[in-house]
Amino acid sequence: MKSSTLIFLFLFISYNAVSQEDSTTFDYQKYLDSIEDTFKFQYGTIRLSNGVANVTIPKGYKYLNAEQAEDVLYNIWGNPKESSQSFGFIIPEKQKVLAFDGYVFNIEYEEMGYVEDDDADDIDYDEMLADLRKDEIEENKMRAQQGYEPVYMLGWASKPFYDKERKVLHWAKSLKFGEAEDITLNYNIRVLGRKGVLILNAIAMQSELAAVKKDIPAVLNMVKYNKGFRYDEFDSSNDHVAEWTIGGLVAGKVLAKVGFFALLLKFWKIIALAVAGAFVAIRKFIFNKNKKEEVESLKIDSPPNEIE
Numbered sequence: 001m002k003s004s005t006l007i008f009l010f011l012f013i014s015y016n017a018v019s020q021e022d023s024t025t026f027d028y029q030k031y032l033d034s035i036e037d038t039f040k041f042q043y044g045t046i047r048l049s050n051g052v053a054n055v056t057i058p059k060g061y062k063y064l065n066a067e068q069a070e071d072v073l074y075n076i077w078g079n080p081k082e083s084s085q086s087f088g089f090i091i092p093e094k095q096k097v098l099a100f101d102g103y104v105f106n107i108e109y110e111e112m113g114y115v116e117d118d119d120a121d122d123i124d125y126d127e128m129l130a131d132l133r134k135d136e137i138e139e140n141k142m143r144a145q146q147g148y149e150p151v152y153m154l155g156w157a158s159k160p161f162y163d164k165e166r167k168v169l170h171w172a173k174s175l176k177f178g179e180a181e182d183i184t185l186n187y188n189i190r191v192l193g194r195k196g197v198l199i200l201n202a203i204a205m206q207s208e209l210a211a212v213k214k215d216i217p218a219v220l221n222m223v224k225y226n227k228g229f230r231y232d233e234f235d236s237s238n239d240h241v242a243e244w245t246i247g248g249l250v251a252g253k254v255l256a257k258v259g260f261f262a263l264l265l266k267f268w269k270i271i272a273l274a275v276a277g278a279f280v281a282i283r284k285f286i287f288n289k290n291k292k293e294e295v296e297s298l299k300i301d302s303p304p305n306e307i308e
Contacts, residue, residue, distance in 0.1 A: 032096075032098050035076070035098060036096050036097060036098055039064060039068055039097055040065075040068070041062040041063060041064060041091075042057065042062070042063045042064075042065060043057045043062065043063065044056070044057060045057075046063055046065075046088070047226075048087045048088075048107070048109070049066060049087065050087070050109060051226060052109055052193070052195075052196075052198070052225065052226060052229045053109075053193075053198055053223055053224060053225050053226055053229065054223075054224055054226060055088070055090070055107065055222050055223050056222050056224070057090070057222060058218070058221075058222065059093075060092065060093050060218075061090060061091065061092060061093055061218070061222070062090075062091050062092075062093050063088055063089065063090060063091075064088055064089040064091060064097060064104075065088050066085070066086055066087050066088045068088075069086040069087075069088045069089045069106065070085075070086050072089070072097060072098075073086055073106070076098070084108045084110070084199075085108065085109075086106055086107065086108060087107040087108060087109065088106075088107050089104040089105065089106055089107070090104070090105040090107065090200075090219055090222060090223075091103075091104050091105075092215070101205075101207075101208065102204070102208065102211070103202050103203060103204035103208050103211060103212050103215075104202075104203050104204075105200050105201065105202055105203075105219055106199075106200070106201045106203055107198070107199070107200060107223065108198075108199040108200075108201070109196060109197070109198055109199065110196050110197050110199060111195055111196040112196045112197065112242045112243075112244070113195065113196065113239070113240040113241055113242035113243070114192075114193075114194060114195065114231075114234050114239050114240065114241050114242055115190075115192050115197060115242045115244065115245060115246070115249065116241060116242070116245050117162065117164065117167070117192065117245065117246050118245065119245045119246055119247050120162040120164065120245075120246045123160070123246065123247045123250070125156070125159055125160050125250070128160075128247070128250065128251060129153075129155065129156060131251070132153055132251065132252075133153060136151070136152065136153060139151075140152075149177050149178030149179075149180075150177075150178055151175055151176070151177055152175065152176045152177075153173055153174070153175055154173075154174040154175065154176055154183065155173075155174050156171065156172065156173065156174070157172035157173060157174040157185055157186075157187070157206065157209055158170065158171060158172035158187065158209070158213065159171065160250050162246055166191075166220070167191065167192040167231045168189060168190070168191050168192070168220060169188075169189070169190040169192070169246060169249060169250070170187075170188070170189055170216070171187075171188050171250050172185060172186060172187040172188065172202075172209065172212075173185075173186045173188075174186075174206055182205055182206070183205065183206035184205060184206065185202065185204045185205055185206045185208060185209055185212065186201070187201065187202035187204065187209070187212050187213075188200075188201055188202075189201070189202075189216070189219075189220070190249050191220070191223065191225075192231050193225050193229050193230060193231055194225075194228070194229050194230055194231055194233050194234050194235075194239060195229060195239065195240070196242075197249070198223060198225070200219060200220075200223065
């Protein structure tokens with residue numbers, strides 16, 4: 001995979017920078033904690049940099065700003081830079097960003113216009129699932145050409161649901177990346193607005209589905225459109241109507257890049273430590289190999305009575 005190269009280089013540089021001790025004593029958790037200690041969290045009300053919405057963080061949660069979130073997304077978890085801009089993470093207060101369990105909600109925004117919801121009650125999501133699986137074949141061919149693993153949709157982890165009153169669309173997919181044993185959870189929330197949609201993607205593994213669903217009401221209460229961007233402020237004489245409706249958002253054709261690379265994140269966290277473990281093995285191998293070669297050299301170049 002392309003992203004594995006970035007992670008490999010990142011860990012190689014970081015490993016040699018933070019650890020000069022013998023490779024056999026390298027503490028992976030201590031290394032992760034050293035990164036974790038650099039994060040600065042915010043609380044209270046935060047205005048997103050694009051001015052579209054505010055995020056109000058209550059007790060029990062914390063917010064990692066956009067700059068740090070993108071550093072995690074791209075430099076630590078290995079997502080390509082062409083994925084969408086992050087406006088920060090919402091995280092449970094007691095959870096670490098780089099923890100193997102738990103989740104983070106990544107905040108994004110797509111200015112695609114006013115999404116009409118007239119088709120919400122008419123969508124056959126079972127039929128849509130079958131279509132998505134058909135499209136998967138061609139999409140995986142394209143992924144292979146670009147150097148990425150195939151992605152297989154196992155089914156709906158949570159069937160699409162549209163809350164008409166709040167103008168919020170939910171759905172979740174269970175995905176399998178290549179030969180990975182773990183199932184990735186892709187939980188999507190779209191909050192419709194006057195000029196586009198707020199995107200809240202839960203980055204988690206399948207085992208975290210219950211925790212994600214439990215916290216969704218709280219997360220939705222944290223993110224609010226500012227005046228002038230709310231769905232009910234739509235002005236048909238001036239505002240642009242999106243080409244896609246509710247069905248299009250779930251099918252993902254219009255938002256092919258939005259949140260797509262987020263599917264890889266938790267998987268890459270596991271890969272990252274696997275690569276770090278590989279460094280320990282590699283360094284140990286090279287150390288022993290060099291030591292052996294030095295001894296062999298002495299045996300060849302030195303008189304027999306000088307070798308013990």
